[in-house]
Structures are given as structure tokens and as C-alpha cells.
Amino acid sequence: MDKEAEKKPARRRRSKQERRRIVEESLREGVSVARLARAHEVNANQIFHWRKLYREGLLADDAEKPASEWLPVRLAEVSPEELRQAHSAQACSAMEIELPRGRVRIEGAAEPSTLRLVLELLRA
Secondary structure (H helix, E strand, C coil), rough: CCCCHHCCCCCCCCHHHHHHHHHHHHHCCCCHHHHHHHCCCCHHHHHHHHHHHHHHHHHHCCCCCCCCCCCCCCCCCCCCHHHHHHHHHHHHHHEEEEEEEEEEEEEEEHHHHHHHHHHHHHHH
């Protein structure tokens, strides 16, 4: 056997766009990761690793990342009467932050330092 024939093929480097496209394909209902991996000539474990990176936002192109570091916020609808009752009874407040991997809920009065710490940890 020839030494050239024994050499392993060079590893293929895939761009973030290509890895993201493969991951998004793997997330479709009914798609077999093993079959997808074979079709793209990659190990299935590699696709699972890329999925983790995808969930963490690490496969986004720099052009797709927002220029600012602000997090999107949606305020819950509260009627003026509910607001009055909450202030008069000093009822517990709650804050809920939805993330791709789960939900964070803070109940009670959040101290500014606590809120700052939570937001900094979410950004990391």
C-alpha cells in the first residue's frame, strides 16, 4: 500500500454560517442527527457540540450581532387598578426573563445591585 493512500484526509474547517445552517437543519422535527452528520461528512457528536454553541449564541456572525449590549424587554400589561393595589399593599413584585435555555424569575423587591448582577451574568 502506498504511503499517500494511508494518509487521512485533511480536516475540513467549516464557517460559522455553515455550522449554524447544519445545526438549524438538525433542529427540524424528525431529522436524524446521525443521518445529517453522514450527509455532511461530520461526526454526530460534532453537531451536538455545535448545537450547544448555537444555544449560547456563539455561532452568530459578527454582522448579525446587535451593535449594543441591551437585552430585549417586554413589559407585562397591568391595569391602573392592579398598579394601585400593588403600591398600596406593597405587594411582592416579580420579574421574569426568558432565555433560549430557560426562564429566570425574581420575586420580591429586587435591589439594584442584585438586578445588575443578574443582568451581567446573563450577558456573559
